[in-house]
Amino acid sequence: MKIDLADKVALVTGASRGIGKAIVKSLADAGATVAVHYNRNVAYAEAVASSLGNQAAVFQADLAQIKACEELFQEVIKAYGRLDILINNAGIAQLVSSSDSTSKWIRVWEQTMAVNARATALLCRLAIRQFQEQGGGHIINIASRAAFRGDTAEYMSYAASKGAVVSLTRSIARAYGKDGIKAFVVAPGFVRTDMAQDAVNSYGETFILGDLALGQLTEPEDIAPMVTLLASGLADHATGTSIDINAGSYVH
Numbered sequence: 001m002k003i004d005l006a007d008k009v010a011l012v013t014g015a016s017r018g019i020g021k022a023i024v025k026s027l028a029d030a031g032a033t034v035a036v037h038y039n040r041n042v043a044y045a046e047a048v049a050s051s052l053g054n055q056a057a058v059f060q061a062d063l064a065q066i067k068a069c070e071e072l073f074q075e076v077i078k079a080y081g082r083l084d085i086l087i088n089n090a091g092i093a094q095l096v097s098s099s100d101s102t103s104k105w106i107r108v109w110e111q112t113m114a115v116n117a118r119a120t121a122l123l124c125r126l127a128i129r130q131f132q133e134q135g136g137g138h139i140i141n142i143a144s145r146a147a148f149r150g151d152t153a154e155y156m157s158y159a160a161s162k163g164a165v166v167s168l169t170r171s172i173a174r175a176y177g178k179d180g181i182k183a184f185v186v187a188p189g190f191v192r193t194d195m196a197q198d199a200v201n202s203y204g205e206t207f208i209l210g211d212l213a214l215g216q217l218t219e220p221e222d223i224a225p226m227v228t229l230l231a232s233g234l235a236d237h238a239t240g241t242s243i244d245i246n247a248g249s250y251v252h
């Protein structure tokens, strides 16, 4: 099996760190030109882009802002003239308890839904229009195990936002398949990144390993190859599917 993305342009959100950083490396290794999106960590993003080659460049946007999402997409099209692959990877997980004030609870819900669900939907909408003009394209949305099994009381907004990502992606696959648009969910379990560090600090790695069938925590590099395969066109008849990458947490 050979994956060749040499004539493809990909936008990966949240590519400055963590899972996004591993995804852009995998896509670039397969030959893709990658737009490396970030929010705050410009130095990280620039280091990632310069390590990739293939005309990779950085693009800033706070995805909590509607206008910033639209401008991000326009900037990428301006830079490369086309888009073939959209990976909605950027995400946040904020803790809030039902005993917190209503204003804090609402703030966390709105911010989480804005970044994880609304920005993903907005970028999908823009990509669908672009893909319709170009004759097709691939969307991979990074959800979470939490979308399917729920999360703790403090992370209900996170789980709900990822549930929205799953149903959005399935709807795109159903509605736009005949336009050549393929859409997939990748649903990681616990992955060793900054986002997961709080849990490692609080509970310890041994406790987290107890939830898994495998003996090691999932690394970002364990997620990236599947994303590249789905983006390659070799798995198109799996459109609409969700791929669990969670070290066997459901079968354990």
Ligand SMILES: NC(=O)c1ccc[n+]([C@@H]2O[C@H](COP(=O)([O-])OP(=O)(O)OC[C@H]3O[C@@H](n4cnc5c(N)ncnc54)[C@H](OP(=O)(O)O)[C@@H]3O)[C@@H](O)[C@H]2O)c1
Binding pocket: 013, 014, 015, 016, 017, 018, 019, 020, 037, 038, 039, 040, 041, 042, 044, 061, 062, 063, 064, 088, 089, 090, 091, 092, 093, 115, 142, 143, 144, 145, 187, 188, 189, 190, 191, 192, 193, 194, 195, 196
């Ligand atoms: N780690 C896990 O255990 C795990 C499990 C399941 C699912 N996931 C999902 O996998 C994806 C990547 O997670 P990760 O663990 O790699 O996260 P991470 O290490 O915390 O990195 C988050 C990325 O998202 C960007 N970002 C954060 N807030 C943003 C905003 N308001 N606007 C635009 N970009 C923003 C960050 O950009 P800056 O660096 O510029 O701030 C960074 O590139 C997320 O969707 C997450 O929900 C993660």
